[in-house]
Structures are given as C-alpha cells and as structure tokens.
Amino acid sequence: MTNQWRITKTIDTDQPADRLFDYLSRWDNVVEWDPTAFFGRKLSPGEPAVGSRFVITLRFGWRPVPMTYTIVRMERPRLLELEGRGAHFRALDHIRLTDTASGCRLTYEVVIRFDRHQNPVASRIGRYLFDRYARTTIRRLQRMIDGSASPPALSPVTRMADRAILPGLIGFTRLGHILGKRRRPVASALYVGRTMVLTGGTSGIGRAAARELVHRGANLVVVGRDGEKLKGLLDELGRLKNGGWIETERADLSLMAEVRRLADRLMRRHKRIDVLINNAGALFNRYGQTDEGVERTMATDLVSPYLLTVLLLPALKAAGSARVVNVASGGMYTQGMRAGMLDAEPADYDGPTAYARAKRGLVMLTEDWGNRWADFGIGAHAMHPGWVDTPGLEASLPAFHRQVAPLLRTPEQGADTIVWLAASPDAQRASGRFWLDRKIRATHVFRHTANSGKDRRDLIRALDTLTGMAAKT
Ligand SMILES: NC(=O)c1ccc[n+]([C@@H]2O[C@H](COP(=O)([O-])OP(=O)(O)OC[C@H]3O[C@@H](n4cnc5c(N)ncnc54)[C@H](OP(=O)(O)O)[C@@H]3O)[C@@H](O)[C@H]2O)c1
Numbered sequence: 360m361t362n363q364w365r366i367t368k369t370i371d372t373d374q375p376a377d378r379l380f381d382y383l384s385r386w387d388n389v390v391e392w393d394p395t396a397f398f399g400r401k402l403s404p405g406e407p408a409v410g411s412r413f414v415i416t417l418r419f420g421w422r423p424v425p426m427t428y429t430i431v432r433m434e435r436p437r438l439l440e441l442e443g444r445g446a447h448f449r450a451l452d453h454i455r456l457t458d459t460a461s462g463c464r465l466t467y468e469v470v471i472r473f474d475r476h477q478n479p480v481a482s483r484i485g486r487y488l489f490d491r492y493a494r495t496t497i498r499r500l501q502r503m504i505d506g507s508a509s510p511p512a513l514s515p516v517t518r519m520a521d522r523a524i525l526p527g528l529i530g531f532t533r534l535g536h537i538l539g540k541r542r543r544p545v546a547s548a549l550y551v552g553r554t555m556v557l558t559g560g561t562s563g564i565g566r567a568a569a570r571e572l573v574h575r576g577a578n579l580v581v582v583g584r585d586g587e588k589l590k591g592l593l594d595e596l597g598r599l600k601n602g603g604w605i606e607t608e609r610a611d612l613s614l615m616a617e618v619r620r621l622a623d624r625l626m627r628r629h630k631r632i633d634v635l636i637n638n639a640g641a642l643f644n645r646y647g648q649t650d651e652g653v654e655r656t657m658a659t660d661l662v663s664p665y666l667l668t669v670l671l672l673p674a675l676k677a678a679g680s681a682r683v684v685n686v687a688s689g690g691m692y693t694q695g696m697r698a699g700m701l702d703a704e705p706a707d708y709d710g711p712t713a714y715a716r717a718k719r720g721l722v723m724l725t726e727d728w729g730n731r732w733a734d735f736g737i738g739a740h741a742m743h744p745g746w747v748d749t750p751g752l753e754a755s756l757p758a759f760h761r762q763v764a765p766l767l768r769t770p771e772q773g774a775d776t777i778v779w780l781a782a783s784p785d786a787q788r789a790s791g792r793f794w795l796d797r798k799i800r801a802t803h804v805f806r807h808t809a810n811s812g813k814d815r816r817d818l819i820r821a822l823d824t825l826t827g828m829a830a831k832t
Contacts, residue, residue, distance in 0.1 A: 362472065362473040362474075362475070362476050363470060363472050363473070364485075364489050365468065365469070365471075366468070366489070367466065367467070369464055369465065369466045370464070370465045370467070370497065370500060370501045371461075371462070371464050371465075372462050372464075372465065372501070372504045373461045373462035373505070374462050374463065374504055374505075374549070375463065376436040376437070376456040376457075376458060376462075376463040377436040379436075379456060379463065379504065380435055380437075380439065380456055381436075381551045381602065382549075382550075382551060382576070383439055383454055384407040384435070385401065385407055385575075385601060386399070386401070386407070386411075386413045386415070386428050387399035387400055387401050387413050387415065388575070389415055390415070391499075392496060392499040392500040392503050393417075393492075393496045393499075394492065394495050394496065394499065395418055395419060395492055395496075396415050396416070396417050396418075397418050397423075398414075398415070398416040399413060399415045399416075400413065400414050401413050402427075406601075406602060407430060407433070408430065408433065409430050409431065409432065409433050410429065411429070411430045412427060412429050413427070414426070414427055414428075415427075415428055417445075419488075424446070425445070425446075426444060426445045427443065427444050428441045428442065428450075428452075429441065429442050429443075436456055437455065437456055438453075438455055438456075439452075439453075439454040440452065440453050440454070447473060447474050447475060448471055448472060448473045449472045450469060450470070450471050450472075452467070452468075452469050453467075453468040453469075453470075454466070454467050454468075465500075467497065467500075471489065502785075504549075505784060506784030506785045510785065510788035510789050511785050511786070511788070511789045511798070511799055512789070513800070513801060514799075517798060517799070517800060517801070518801050521801035521804055527689075527804065530745070530795060530796070531689050531745040531746045531795075532763070532767070532768065533745075533766055533767060533768045533769070533772060534766065535745060535795075536745060536768055536775070536796055539796045549782045550572065550575035550577040550603075550781070551575075551576035551577070551602060551603065552576075552578070552603075553578065553633040553781075554577075554578045554580070554629055554631065554632050554634070554678075555577045555578065555579050555632075555633060555634040555635075555636065556580045556582065556625060556632055556634070556635045556671070557569055557579060557580070557582065558582040558612060558636065558637055558638050558664075558667070559582070559583070559638040560579075560581035560582065560583060560638070561581070561583035561584075561589060561592055563747065563750055563751050563752075563773075564686070564744050564747055564749055564773040564777070565636075565638040565639065565774075567769075567770035567771045567773065567774035568636065568638065568774035569581050570595070570596065570599055571771070571774060571775075572781065573596045573599050573600055573601065574601055575601065575782075576601045576602045576603050577634075577781070578603040578604050579596070579603065579605050579606070580605075580606045580607070580608055580629070581593075581596075581607050581608070582607075582608045582610055582612070582621065582639070583607065583608075584609065584610060584611045585609075586609055589607040589609060590607075592607070593605060593607055608621055608624060612639050612659060612663040613653075613655060613658040613659040613663060614649055614650065614651055615651055615653075615658075615663075615666055615826055615827075618663055618666045618667050619666070619670065621667070622666075622671055625671060626670075626671065626673065626674055629674055630677055631674055631675075631677040631679075631681075632671055632674040632675055632677075632678060632681060633678045633680075633681050634681065634682050634781045634782075635671055635681075635682075635683045636683075636686070636777060637663075637664035637667065637668065637683065637684070637685045637686060638684075638686040638777065639659065639663070639664075640659060640660045640688075640718075640751075641656070641660070641751060641755065642710055642711065642714040642751075642755035642756070643655045643656050643710055643713075643755075644710035644755065645708075645710070646703070646705040653825070654701075654702065654708070654713065656710065656713040656714050657702075657703075657713065657716075657720075660714065660717035660718060660721065661701075661718075661721055661822070662825060662826060664685060664724075665724060665826065666822075668683055668728075669826075669828055672737075675737050676735045676736075676737065678736075679736055680737075680738075681735075681736065681737045681738070682740060682780065682781065682787060683725075683728065683737065683738070683740070684740050684741075684777055684780045684781060685721045685724070685740065685741045686741075686742060686743075686777060687718040687719075687721045687722050687741045687742065687793070688714070688715070688718040688743050689795070690714060690718060691715050691716075691718040691719040691722055691808075692803070692805065692808065693712075693808070694712060694715035694716045694719050694808060695719060695807055695810060696716045696719040696720040696723060696810065696814075696818065697810075697817070697818070698814075698818045698820065698821035699821075700716050701720075701818075710755070719808065720818060721741060722793055723810060723818055724815075725739045725740065725741035725791055725792075725793070726739075727791075727812075727815045727816070729791015729792065732790075733790060737790075738787040738790040739790055740786055740790065740791075740792065740794060741792070741793045742776045742780060742795065743793070743794075743800075744768070744773035744776065744777070744795075745772070745773055745795065745796070746763060746766065746767050748764070748767035748769065748770070749773070775796070776795065776796060776797050780794060783797075
C-alpha cells in the first residue's frame with residue numbers, strides 16, 4: 360500500500376502576490392484556515408526566512424498531533440516550501456504564487472509521507488479524510504483572502520438566541536466563544552502594511568488585541584494615558600513584531616482637549632489611517648465630572664470615541680477602504696439612549712446604567728456611520744467582547760467578577776472579534792452592524808431600547824454641540 364498522499368489545488372485572487380506571500384510565510388497563521396490546526400506559534404525570532412521554525416498542533420478527532428514545521432525554501436514573493444515533522448509522518452507544503460491580470464494565482468501542493476507502511480483499510484479512510492480536509496482548507500483560505508460569496512447577515516437562529524436572553528447570556532461566556540469556534544468565519548490575511556490606531560491598548564482586551572495585531576504584521580499606533588504602561592507595552596510588542604512598526608501615543612481620552620491634540624499628532628504623522636479601534640472605556644460606579652464638566656462615563660465611553668473618529672475622518676477617507684471598530688458592550692441591551700441622557704444629574708446617576716447608555720450610544724453612532732460613510736469606503740463596526748476577565752471588569756464590578764470568574768473569557772477570546780473586524784473583507788460588506796464572535800448579533804432584545812433615525816441624528820447633533828464639531832460631519 361502506498362505510503363505517500365499528494366494533493367494540489369489552485370486559488371485565483373485579486374490580491375497582490377507579495378501581500379499574500381508575507382501572510383503565508385508566517386506559517387503559524389495556518390490556524391486561521393486549516394480546520395485541523397488549533398494552535399500555532401513561531402519558534403524562531405525575526406522575520407520568516409529559510410530555517411524559521413513553527414510549532415503547529417493539529418487535531419484529528421480528539422487526538423492532538425504536534426508538528427514542527429521548518430521553512431526549507433523561500434523566494435519572496437513566488438515560492439514557499441515548508442517541511443513538517445510529526446511522530447510518524449512528514450508533510451511537505453509547497454506554495455507557488457504567479458501573477459495574473461487581476462492579481463495572482465496560488466498553487467498549493469501538500470505531500471504527506473509516512474515513515475511506516477499502513478494497513479490498507481486505515482490508509483483508505485485516512486486518504487478520504489485527507490482529501491476532505493484539504494478541500495475545506497483551500498476553501499477557507501480562499502474565503503480568508505477574498506471574503507465569502509454572500510455578505511454576512513443576522514441569522515434567524517442567532518436572533519432567537521439573543522432574544523431568548525439565557526442562550527444570549529451563555530454566548531457572553533468563555534463557553535459561548537468555544538462552542539462557536541467551528542462555525543466561525545475565517546480571519547483575513549490582510550493586516551500587513553495597514554496602519555491601525557488602537558485606544559486603550561495598555562490593559563485587558565486592548566492589550567490582547569495589540570499583541571495579535573502586531574503578530575499579524577499590522578502597523579500599530581497604541582494610545583494610552585499612562586507613560587510607564589506604554590513603555591512596558593512597547594517592549595512586549597517589540598518582541599512579537601512581525602514586519603510592521605509600532606508607535607505609542609499618550610492621551611487622557613476623557614478630555615476633549617487631549618483628544619484634539621492626539622488627533623492633530625496622528626494626522627500630522629499619518630496621512631492615511633486604515634483602521635481606528637475605539638476600545639478605551641471604563642465604568643465608574645460613582646458620579647464624577649471631568650475637568651471639562653462632562654460626566655466621566657459619557658466622556659470616556661461615548662464623547663471621546665465620537666470626537667476622535669470625526670477628527671480622524673480625513674485620514675480614514677484617504678485610506679480608501681478604512682474601517683472604524685467600536686468596542687461596545689452586551690450591557691447596552693438593557694438601555695436605550697437619547698440626546699438628553701448625555702447629561703445625567705448626580706442624584707439620578709447609576710454607573711452600570713450610564714455605561715450601558717454610553718455603549719448603546721456608540722452602537723447608534725456605528726449604525727449612522729455605517730449608512731453615511733459607505734460612499735467614502737469607510738466601514739463602521741460595533742462589537743461586544745463578551746464577559747472578559749480584565750482589570751477593568753474586576754475594578755468596576757468586583758462582585759460580578761467573583762461570581763462568574765470560571766465562566767469569564769480570556770482577554771484573547773474577548774479581543775478575537777476586534778482583530779477579525781480590523782481586516783475581514785466580509786465585515787466590510789456589512790457595515791453598521793453589531794458583532795459578537797465574528798457574527799452579526801441583534802441590537803435590541805427589549806422594545807424600550809429601540810431608536811429611530813431621528814434619535815440617532817439628535818444624538819449626533821448633541822455630541823456635535825458638546826464637542827464643538829457642529830456641521831462638520
Ligand atoms: N471586560 C469585559 O467584560 C467587557 C465587557 C464588555 C465591554 N468591555 C469593553 O471593552 C473595552 C476594554 O475594557 P477592558 O475590560 O479591557 O478594561 P481595562 O482592562 O480597564 O482596559 C481599559 C483600557 O482603556 C484605557 N482607558 C480607560 N480610560 C481611559 C482614558 N480616560 N484615557 C485613555 N485610556 C483610558 C485603560 O487605560 P489604563 O491601562 O491606563 O487604565 C485601558 O488601557 C472597554 O471599552 C470596555 O467597556 C469590556
């Protein structure tokens with residue numbers, strides 16, 4: 360019986376060969392498109408080169424199969440060859456990229472060689488599964504590069520789960536993240552060379568997103584308010600860097616004056632910004648005002664992302680196909696938002712309510728921008744990370760943090776959809792929506808939270824008046 364399996368597939372895409380090559384040469388990215396791969400890490404430091412090694416763990420059924428891959432040939436951007444070693448077999452992955460009139464053609468050949476002869480029945484079953492996995496892998500790789508054939512939409516099952524509250528809440532936990540993994544749309548290959556600005560990257564979800572974006576080769580500007588934390592983060596990200604560059608910017612985002620100065624600096628340094636991620640946020644249990652006289656929760660969670668996004672609009676327009684990712688919260692399901700709520704009276708203040716309203720406001724902005732900014736090629740996306748174990752959650756809701764501790768997601772799980780939205784071609788075809796775990800979710804589960812186009816415009820007018828941006832957006 361043969362002890363070698365071989366399969367060859369081709370993909371035609373409108374992406375340039377060098378961009379695709381850079382992505383594929385970071386072989387640990389294979390976890391995104393190979394359904395059998397669930398863990399991948401680069402073992403060698405620096406840029407991928409001949410000799411670079413990767414550890415990839417595959418899973419067949421419940422059995423983990425650890426593999427070590429080495430780049431054995433590399434001619435950028437045409438040819439990439441890797442050799443993988445498992446316990447009883449070797450894999451040779453040979454990838455060739457050739458230019459076409461509209462982009463490039465990727466030819467992918469995999470050869471599996473077994474160290475021992477196999478029994479004929481096991482070999483036949485194995486061969487059948489290998490063909491199936493190879494077809495799925497290539498389909499996922501194609502989708503990751505070009506997006507799906509049809510734009511994503513809110514599925515009736517998801518809508519029902521959201522409305523039924525309990526399944527919706529289970530979806531917020533680490534279980535929800537793990538259960539949805541198999542059917543999750545694949546991530547894009549297109550991070551390299553893109554300039555991304557991320558606020559609140561010094562802690563929790565933002566820090567995990569920063570690590571992943573840098574690992575995927577993005578050029579990243581991280582905004583934080585604490586110089587020491589930014590310095591530590593820069594050291595950490597420097598070790599993970601994968602071809603892109605990293606910068607840090609310091610600003611207290613609860614203050615409009617600081618947001619303006621930050622936007623000025625960013626606009627001077629970067630003519631184009633491909634992705635803005637408004638992640639910084641906080642929940643204050645006690646009423647307080649900023650030095651500019653704005654209630655702190657609204658200032659940090661709604662006014663600041665609004666002002667920063669609007670000020671950066673020229674750089675987002677200049678990018679051609681930019682996107683804004685707003686980190687909202689499932690808490691917003693409990694509240695509606697109106698312009699008059701920007702200004703809570705101290706006696707009426709309740710931290711979780713103010714937080715939920717601010718996040719609802721952020722989703723309303725996303726819906727409005729999704730409509731109005733399509734002509735500029737700008738996608739606007741709101742997401743919620745689920746319930747995530749972060750310093751922010753522990754400080755603001757200590758009792759809740761203690762009670763649901765075993766169910767909380769890791770910061771990486773919380774950041775997954777942010778990172779996905781930053782580059783997915785699919786997401787860009789469904790602008791103005793609200794996402795969890797790479798899927799569109801319902802924006803309302805209670806009738807009292809509904810809002811109209813007029814409510815959204817009134818909110819924007821009030822934000823314009825507060826920030827002095829009137830008539831500019
Ligand atoms: N954790 C959850 O379960 C959960 C659920 C739903 C939504 N979210 C949202 O996810 C986002 C990240 O939260 P997290 O849980 O990762 O919290 P976190 O650990 O407290 O991180 C929040 C980040 O925002 C920054 N930040 C806060 N106020 C700022 C200000 N005035 N100026 C500049 N930066 C400021 C923080 O800076 P410092 O490092 O200096 O504090 C930190 O980097 C927030 O928008 C939050 O509302 C979280």
